[in-house]
Amino acid sequence: MLKFFRLTVVGLAGWLFSVSLHAEPPVRIAVSNTVLSLPVYVADAEGFFQQNAAAVELLPCVGGVRCMAMMHDGAADLCTATELPVVFSSFKRRDFAILTSFVSTSNDLKLVVRRDSGVKLASDLKGKRIAYIKGAASQYFTDLILLYHGINPQQVVLKEMNPDQTQDLLRSGQVDAVVVLEPYASKAAQDLADEVSIVKVPRLYTETFNLIGTKAILDGRPEAMERIVKSLQNASDFISANPERAKKILSVRLKISPDLVGRIFDDYRYKLSLNQSLMRTMDGQANWAVREGHVPRGTTIPNYIQFVNPAFLRKVDPQAVTLR
Structure with a gap:
């Protein structure tokens, strides 16, 4: 009888957790149709979002600029993009931040x-x-x-x-x-x-691909953010351990040939991080944007540490955060 009671309590607790999880709307992620988005595709295909109780809705979009526009327009809560859309948006608003970088490459463009x-x-x-x-x-x-x-x-x-x-x-x-x-x-x-x-051109710069969110979602649903970051970490580990399976997922998601995937796959380093080089890159890009007149001259360049929220990655993998 006691054993039955314990099982009933455990089952009821699990049911209540499930109900509470599904009571919250899924986090909408605008995902760029690119090789850079592979960890998101893997987290979805291999069930890591589900495994970590992260309710998400993936919204495909063409390019990080469009994905970020979806987030700013309220059509998405999170988005994937390189650091440059972050820099351009930083001149206009301060209501968003990077949760983590999850890939770097110097041969994507x-x-x-x-x-x-x-x-x-x-x-x-x-x-x-x-x-x-x-x-x-x-x-x-x-x-x-x-x-x-x-x-x-x-x-x-x-x-x-x-x-x-x-x-x-x-x-x-x-x-x-x-x-x-x-x-x-x-x-x-x-x-x-x-x-x-x-x-062929010289590898002149290393770009990062990032998960970016509005401060409303970061502040309002911190547990969900941590689960999503954890899912991306699981996906990055999976890509490293199972490259052939990861290549197949990428081929199917982007509708490109396995041969094409094989030719470019090794140009990408899928690993979660938030480091000082990201700050230096964004600061350099901001100075370039002002110098070349892409934004009004005299525009104040922000401190880009204000556009990073390391709390979620720090909980998932403290060593991945090396910001000063």
Whole structure:
């Protein structure tokens, strides 16, 4: 009888927890359709969100800029994006923060050129038409490429684009080159093999991909945030231990060939972190944005530690936080 009573109490407690969990609405995460989002895809496919009692709703979007706009517009609670959208948003508002970085890479962005453009090397870009993604790492990287090769941005024709326009712009000849993230770059090179090629460029900067949230959700549902961060940590560990399974998940989610995934997979380091180099990168990007006139001159550059909330990652993995 006593054993039965204990089992009943345990079962009732579990049922009550389940009811309370489902009483809360799921956390809506705007997830960019990119290789960088693999830990989110793995956490979903392998059941880590469910295992950690993290109720989430994944909302696909094209590019971190759009994902962040969804969050700011109230269509999502969290989003995934590189650090540059954080920098641009920081000049306008202070109601959001990074929970964790979960991948870093110095070879995600590619320079894809039309074969008939005459561009054999990045130094041949002078006078060419180049498409980039405004407000994203693509914009910053485009400037770095030009600066590295001594080309004034005024000596090229710059055109704004969305990542999913890559192939149309190249196929139609509206531009000579695009600077775009994966898998859009390699997919264009694969699908338009006779018309375009990827030109090798120096690895000029290491970008991070981050989980970002509104302060309302971070302050209002801290336990849910911790569960989500824990799920991403589980996913990162899984990717390291099961790369072939992770590649398959990525291929299915992005609808790209296993061969393409295999060619680019090793360019990414999937590991949760919040470190001082992220602060330095954002500070450098903010100074670049002011210097190049992408924001009004004289704009005050914020202290980017204000845009990081390390509490959740610190609970999940204290050693992953090395901010000073």
